[in-house]
Amino acid sequence: MASDNEIEGGPGPSTSTAVESTGKKDKANKKRKKKHAEIEPYSSDDVLWRDVTALLGAEATSEAASKGTEWDAPIEWGAEVEVEMSELASNGKFFSMLLTGECIGKLSEPHPPWVIVVPFVLPGEKVKAKIHRHSKLHSFGSLIEILEPNTSLRDTTRVKCQYFGKCAGCQYQMLSYDHQLDVKRRVVVKAFQNFSNLAEGLVPEVLPAIASPMQYNYRTKITPHFDAPTGSRNDRKGKKKLKDVKELRIGFNEHGRRSVMDIEECPIATPVLNEALGPIISNVRRNIHTYKRGATLLLRDSLPIPANTANGAENTEVAVDAPTAEAQTHICVTDHKATIREAVGPMLFEYPAGSFFQNNNSVLVPLTSYVREAILNPPSSLPQTSPPTHLVDTYCGSGLFSITLSPHFEKIAGVEISEDSIRSAKHNAELNSIPEGKCLFFAGKAEAIFDSVKDFPPDQTVVVIDPPRKGCDEKFIEQLLTFRPKTLVYVSCNVHTQARDVGMIVERSNAGVGGGYMVESVRPFDLFPQTAHVESVAVLRLREE
Numbered sequence: 188m189a190s191d192n193e194i195e196g197g198p199g200p201s202t203s204t205a206v207e208s209t210g211k212k213d214k215a216n217k218k219r220k221k222k223h224a225e226i227e228p229y230s231s232d233d234v235l236w237r238d239v240t241a242l243l244g245a246e247a248t249s250e251a252a253s254k255g256t257e258w259d260a261p262i263e264w265g266a267e268v269e270v271e272m273s274e275l276a277s278n279g280k281f282f283s284m285l286l287t288g289e290c291i292g293k294l295s296e297p298h299p300p301w302v303i304v305v306p307f308v309l310p311g312e313k314v315k316a317k318i319h320r321h322s323k324l325h326s327f328g329s330l331i332e333i334l335e336p337n338t339s340l341r342d343t344t345r346v347k348c349q350y351f352g353k354c355a356g357c358q359y360q361m362l363s364y365d366h367q368l369d370v371k372r373r374v375v376v377k378a379f380q381n382f383s384n385l386a387e388g389l390v391p392e393v394l395p396a397i398a399s400p401m402q403y404n405y406r407t408k409i410t411p412h413f414d415a416p417t418g419s420r421n422d423r424k425g426k427k428k429l430k431d432v433k434e435l436r437i438g439f440n441e442h443g444r445r446s447v448m449d450i451e452e453c454p455i456a457t458p459v460l461n462e463a464l465g466p467i468i469s470n471v472r473r474n475i476h477t478y479k480r481g482a483t484l485l486l487r488d489s490l491p492i493p494a495n496t497a498n499g500a501e502n503t504e505v506a507v508d509a510p511t512a513e514a515q516t517h518i519c520v521t522d523h524k525a526t527i528r529e530a531v532g533p534m535l536f537e538y539p540a541g542s543f544f545q546n547n548n549s550v551l552v553p554l555t556s557y558v559r560e561a562i563l564n565p566p567s568s569l570p571q572t573s574p575p576t577h578l579v580d581t582y583c584g585s586g587l588f589s590i591t592l593s594p595h596f597e598k599i600a601g602v603e604i605s606e607d608s609i610r611s612a613k614h615n616a617e618l619n620s621i622p623e624g625k626c627l628f629f630a631g632k633a634e635a636i637f638d639s640v641k642d643f644p645p646d647q648t649v650v651v652i653d654p655p656r657k658g659c660d661e662k663f664i665e666q667l668l669t670f671r672p673k674t675l676v677y678v679s680c681n682v683h684t685q686a687r688d689v690g691m692i693v694e695r696s697n698a699g700v701g702g703g704y705m706v707e708s709v710r711p712f713d714l715f716p717q718t719a720h721v722e723s724v725a726v727l728r729l730r731e732e
């Protein structure tokens with residue numbers, strides 16, 4: 188049996204020496220077991236764990252648990268194994284160190300039930316992988332070779348990026364776009380099955396995913412980064428040992444590693460970002476002496492802002508030698524404090540480059556129109572009531588939903604924790620000539636909004652919920668259930684915490700008297716083609732008594 192090893196790429200714990208006392212060993216074992224026992228609920232690891240146990244089956248999983256062999260990997264660290272892949276896993280975190288969008292398959296007999304997780308491969312493929320990390324009933328392997336490709340899914344001529352298969356950014360470039368949408372729908376289906384805690388009949392069939400109008404060149408923000416060149420970190424005088432500068436790599440994380448890889452282009456990023464990337468990287472290389480440590484660079488696509496209208500700091504525009512026609516009308520901004528301008532349909536948005544805004548402009552009209560239609564045109568099977576008059580936009584950022592939906596409401600209140608974003612939301616209301624007093628924005632925690640909307644009639648109110656990946660705080664859900672708005676639209680960039688929160692809302696609201704919420708629809712949205720990232724929109728309505 189291989190020894191446990193949770194540290195990616197590490198050699199595993201050393202074997203105990205002859206002089207080590209049994210007590211010490213027991214203590215160490217206990218500590219290790221305790222560490223192993225903790226999979227953070229709703230984390231990427233938890234999502235993968237559900238996929239692993241589903242593939243192994245309940246019997247094999249509980250047998251391993253009762254024998255205490257869940258952590259006894261049946262293969263050595265560094266071993267090469269051949270595996271038939273079964274299913275794409277649901278875990279994923281975009282542009283991060285976490286492994287994303289991998290495929291899972293079972294080790295063949297005579298091995299005990301154990302799953303191998305391999306990136307960049309597809310269901311139905313037979314692959315050779317090298318094991319580099321063990322976890323609970325599964326091990327991670329890096330792809331060595333695809334022995335038998337699944338030619339009905341894989342088409343390598345689709346791949347547009349020279350770094351695909353190494354860079355951590357994209358996972359699905361070899362898949363047709365229709366298949367990518369199917370994969371994302373399946374992730375949402377599994378999220379509600381595994382994390383909502385709702386009986387099957389309470390979640391409607393997940394609708395087909397809505398496509399991004401652009402499948403490449405859509406990403407409006409990229410953040411290449413670099414570590415300090417080797418040798419510079421220990422230089423207490425702060426002078427770089429420039430003999431090491433050749434090792435400087437500026438780009439994105441390598442898949443499954445903690446290292447950065449050089450990037451000269453990113454086909455999912457917009458043309459103006461790609462044109463600026465080379466000059467920006469050369470500039471850093473030339474001036475590396477001025478960096479005390481590593482850094483993250485910001486490249487953000489913006490419309491040019493006419494003088495005197497920018498909200499806040501001056502723009503730092505990157506000069507691109509001879510911009511292509513495509514890039515000409517846009518600029519690349521690199522200063523976190525500078526103002527970005529984007530159009531969403533007829534509405535304009537300005538916000539500081541360093542703050543949150545959705546990173547695929549092409550999908551924002553479909554997304555906001557979908558939310559509008561869900562609110563204003565409930566299915567004909569429901570009792571038809573007059574359209575809502577009030578909107579509460581929680582986690583509102585710089586006002587995307589408030590402002591795009593403003594023509595359809597009498598009164599709107601938005602709440603957001605970032606004061607910068609609230610400043611932008613107020614500015615954006617003015618920029619789009621929304622009558623004064625119609626849209627009010629408050630800086631604070633989402634749950635605080637319910638004190639400010641006491642005059643909103645709950646049966647005429649819609650609450651849009653668009654939280655960060657961790658989902659809503661329980662306090663927010665409690666306050667929401669006390670307020671009892673007629674309609675909820677929950678937009679999410681983490682379908683697993685969305686499923687948890689929706690489950691909680693439905694369960695708790697139906698536990699008391701007076702009718703609770705029902706899930707009317709769940710629909711994935713593709714904001715990030717070529718990647719494993721999934722967004723989803725769930726619509727909930729308060730049942731008539």
Ligand SMILES: C[S@@+](CC[C@H](N)C(=O)[O-])C[C@H]1O[C@@H](n2cnc3c(N)ncnc32)[C@H](O)[C@@H]1O
Nearest residue numbers: 543582583584587603604605632633653654655
């Ligand atoms: C996914 S973004 C959505 C922003 C906006 N709805 C949009 O689409 O542009 C989530 C937002 O929630 C904000 N946020 C995070 N925690 C919060 C909290 N506890 N209360 C209110 N806002 C919060 C973040 O600053 C971020 O702007």
